[in-house]
Every structure is written in structure tokens, then in C-alpha cells.
Amino acid sequence: MTKARFALVTGANRGIGNEIARQLIDKGFVVFVTSRDVDKAREAAKSLGDSAIALELDVANETSVKNAAEKVSGHTSYLDVLVNNAGIMFEDRMLDFDIGNINKVMQTNFVGPIVTSKYLLPLLKKSANGKIINISSEMGELASLEYGGYASYRLSKTALNAFTILLGSELKATSVKVFSVCPGWVKTEMGGSGATLPVEKGADTAV
Numbered sequence: 001m002t003k004a005r006f007a008l009v010t011g012a013n014r015g016i017g018n019e020i021a022r023q024l025i026d027k028g029f030v031v032f033v034t035s036r037d038v039d040k041a042r043e044a045a046k047s048l049g050d051s052a053i054a055l056e057l058d059v060a061n062e063t064s065v066k067n068a069a070e071k072v073s074g075h076t077s078y079l080d081v082l083v084n085n086a087g088i089m090f091e092d093r094m095l096d097f098d099i100g101n102i103n104k105v106m107q108t109n110f111v112g113p114i115v116t117s118k119y120l121l122p123l124l125k126k127s128a129n130g131k132i133i134n135i136s137s138e139m140g141e142l143a144s145l146e147y148g149g150y151a152s153y154r155l156s157k158t159a160l161n162a163f164t165i166l167l168g169s170e171l172k173a174t175s176v177k178v179f180s181v182c183p184g185w186v187k188t189e190m191g192g193s194g195a196t197l198p199v200e201k202g203a204d205t206a207v
Ligand code: NAP
Pocket: 010, 011, 012, 013, 014, 015, 016, 017, 035, 036, 037, 057, 058, 059, 060, 061, 084, 085, 086, 087, 088, 108, 135, 136, 137, 138, 182, 183, 184, 185, 186, 187, 188, 189, 190, 191, 192, 195
């Protein structure tokens, strides 16, 4: 009998995260479909079928992440894939930024993946092939920063890319690999209706 493969996706109730969960299930994974709102997690898991397990997980709240990791441990002794997908964005510039918005974006898009990775690493290390996939953005690339706009979002994704490299290097001696990926410009609530890619294409890089 083949061993079950387990994945956890943050912000999986809608958008790219929901589609990543769907495509991983199609590939045979059991997926922890997480949302900061447990009812939304349950609704999303219900629509994804028997291989979806609903969990509450607010990446901006350490206690919520810790509780979710404990619940994952109740289902499985290892985790193969963590997708740090949850994200938010504000339309701001460096010169007129709102410190409250910067804190919210950094907490969700940058600190969230750090905290989530920390609590799930013990399970990822027990997989023969553990992977952390950070959903980043071209907008965080150093070379694209000069275009400006969405300043707090750009800062958070640049920092996320730095975290990816640092964590990957610290985990070199283990079987866990860490990646940053850009989904492209995708039609979701964040991407808007003018985006060039359907959600299926936005999810496939991470999958
Ligand atoms: P979206 O449609 O706005 O969905 C964002 C998801 O993140 C929602 O499920 C949202 O949950 C969740 N979320 C926000 N804050 C959270 C928190 N504190 N804890 C847990 N979940 C939280 O956005 P998307 O387009 O699918 O984006 C997904 C990822 O792709 C993000 O990291 C984004 O930066 C990245 N990305 C998107 C594009 C694009 O063109 N769309 C391009 C490059 C990168 P709620 O429903 O509760 O709000």
C-alpha cells in the first residue's frame, strides 16, 4: 500500500490557495484546508471532498498556528508539503504609508509564513521529502522594486524571499526544501478581473 501524502495550505478558503488544495487533492494528497474562519474552512473542505480536512489557522495569530499544528499532529505523524499562501495587499506608497497597514501586511505575508513554518517543521522533517512553498510575487523581486506602488506588499514579499533563502540554507542538512514561487497575475479578489491568468494557471506553479 502506498503511503498517504499530506499537505497543508494556508488561506485555502478561496483564490489561489483553494485551487492549490484542489489540484493537490487531484494528485492524491490529503490536504489540510485552512482558513482564519473555521466555517469558511469547513465550507471549502466540504466542496473539495473526502481528502480535505478543515482547520482553523490564522497566520497572523501565533496561538492559532500552534493550535492548528497540534491538530495536524492528531491526524498524521508527518507532513509532506506546507504551502504558505495566505496574503493581503494594500495600495500604498512609501511616502504616504499607514504604519497600521504595514504592520498588518508584514504580519500576514512575512511573519505568518515564518511562524507557520516553525510550528510545522517538526512534522515536515518526518517526511522523506518535506517541502515548504512560499507564495511570493514578482512584485517582491529586488529588480522590480523601482517600479513602486503597493509598497508595503512589495516589502513583505521581498522579505519573504529572504526568509526562503535563509531557512533553506539552515535546512540544507535535512530533507526539507524551501521554495519561493510567483503565481503570475491571477484573477482572484487580490488580482482583480483584469488579471491575465485563470486561477488554475495561478495554482499550477506551486503544485
Ligand atoms: P485572495 O483571493 O485575496 O485570497 C487571499 C487568501 O488569504 C484568502 O483565503 C484570505 O482569507 C487569506 N488570508 C488573509 N489573511 C489571512 C490570515 N491572517 N490568516 C489566514 N488566511 C488569511 O488572494 P490570492 O490572489 O488568492 O493570493 C494568494 C497568494 O498569492 C497571496 O500570498 C498573494 O500575495 C499571492 N499572489 C497573488 C497574485 C495575484 O495576481 N492574485 C500575484 C502574485 C502573488 P479570508 O477569506 O479570510 O480573507
